[in-house]
Amino acid sequence: MKKNVLIIGAGGVAQVVAHKCAQHNDILGDLHIASRTRAKCDAIIASVHEKGAMKVPGTFQAHAVNAMDTAAVADLIRQTGVQIVINVGSAFVNKYVLDACIETGVAYIDTAIHEEPDRICEAPPWYGNYEWKKRDLCAEKGVTAILGAGFDPGVVNAYVRFAADEYLDSVTSVDIVDINAGSHGKYFATNFDPEINFREFTGTVYSWQGGKWQENKMFEVGREWDLPVVGKQKAYLSGHDEVHSLSANYPDADIRFWMGFGDHYINVFTVLKNLGLLSEQPVKTAEGQEVIPLKVVKAVLPDPASLAPGYTGKTCIGDFVKGTKDGKEAEVFVYNVADHKEAYEEVGSQGISYTAGVPPVAAALLIAQGTWDVKKMANVEELPARPFLELLGRIGLPSRVVTPEGEDKPI
Structure with a gap:
């Protein structure tokens, strides 16, 4: 069983993730959200409290971090004691956050493929350029890394x-x-x-x-x-x-x-x-x-x-x-x-953000409960589908x- 979640990012999708994590904090435990601009994180937490989204009283803290600094992200993971990281920051930060999760041994979830700012549309398969190069290391260290767990992909x-x-x-x-x-x-x-x-x-x-x-x-x-x-x-x-x-x-x-x-x-x-x-x-x-x-x-x-x-x-x-x-x-x-x-x-978000933000929370719940805590890197189609889809139906995306x-x- 894993618990305590760090959300990376503070955009529209992160707002959905924050609300949905709050609605299930009885399972997910302490919640943290971090981005380069802490004020954006504070605003999201305020919206969570305004909606009364916290299922049970608990921690929800904001932090400032440069998500392209692997060491800084790893330090924040250790400081907060989280065991699951939901990365919904820019696609430019994925590989750095993934490396921090591998270093600290915590579960990693993202919703899109990694991109380099100065390169567009690299050679296929795109996952082979960055993420899949860490598959063996994830398996070796027993790190659960769920790739592309939004709606599409996911x-x-x-x-x-x-x-x-x-x-x-x-x-x-x-x-x-x-x-x-x-x-x-x-x-x-x-x-x-x-x-x-x-x-x-x-x-x-x-x-x-x-x-x-x-x-x-x-x-x-x-x-x-x-x-x-x-x-x-x-x-x-x-x-x-x-x-x-x-x-x-x-x-x-x-x-x-x-x-x-x-x-x-x-x-x-x-x-x-x-x-x-x-x-x-x-x-x-x-x-x-x-x-x-x-x-x-x-x-x-x-x-x-x-x-x-x-x-x-x-x-x-x-x-x-x-x-x-x-x-x-x-x-x-x-x-x-x-x-x-x-x-x-x-x-407080539009439907595109909602469809992208609810699935990674479902993935976090499945990791917390052990169903998807596979201790290796996996794309969503490599995992049992029915538990995921049934859970999504219960939490807002039937x-x-x-x-x-x-x-x-x-x-």
Whole structure:
């Protein structure tokens, strides 16, 4: 049994994680949250108390830390006595926080793949560039490290495992479809860190098809999907983290990720990209000041956390998993629908942050209770799916499955 949690990060997803940890502090124990700016952590803790989220009286403390300083993170882990770290900071800090967890022997959970600030879209599989290089060390030291335990990656990985375990004899293709049918009312904004958001869409789109990596350009391949609640929506083949682990664990299946975009987003994105404003490489202004265009764009766009109060509508994220059952072709659709307004009313964040923030808390609870305390590094599809999905349903993210027979039922 492990307890006492340190949350790294203080953005919209961290706010959800904080509230959900507080709602289960009877199991998770003492809570701590740290980021470069302590005031942001203090504000999140204040929101937890305003909502009365703490299930039982207990500790919830804020700290300042540079998460790219492994030694500083390790010192904070020792100082607080935590046994589980939930890393929802920038993707740029992942490898440093992971190293601190390995050094101190505590469990590690993240929600996205590590990225280097000056590199976009490295060679696939992306996990092989950083995280998987520490697999042997985690196993040697008995350190539980759960990679990509958000929604996508994370829950969508579990959907594949769930379909394979309970409905199919073999998996031949996986199409992950992410649709946000909500509206934030702004001229233009991104639902999570603009820098990370744009980096996802300026590089090569990698999918795993025919047993090899296929390369496309963003917005090159699109199709319409008809989904529960949100209806018919256009989505585009996109590069995404989960493709890079699922392709290793289901090498005989085609693995594709599709994300929904409106025409307005595509138009603005295209102009920004064509002007060079989405570049991660520094440029000099006429005054001799060095700036990174992508960071300037991030600075002028709305903070994703600020979108929450006025956000309306729903999201639908799910997996179409095809394969065979008893020698015949079969398809399973596993999905979740989330509501932006309901998320804001519960935890003060919009639905995108909510779907990303609830799953790592479920992972922490499963580690605390021993179910996922595997003492090695694992991607979510390598772990038992049903306990994870059932727990998610109990704490705020219920999933449903459309069986090969066409029955739509809760998990």
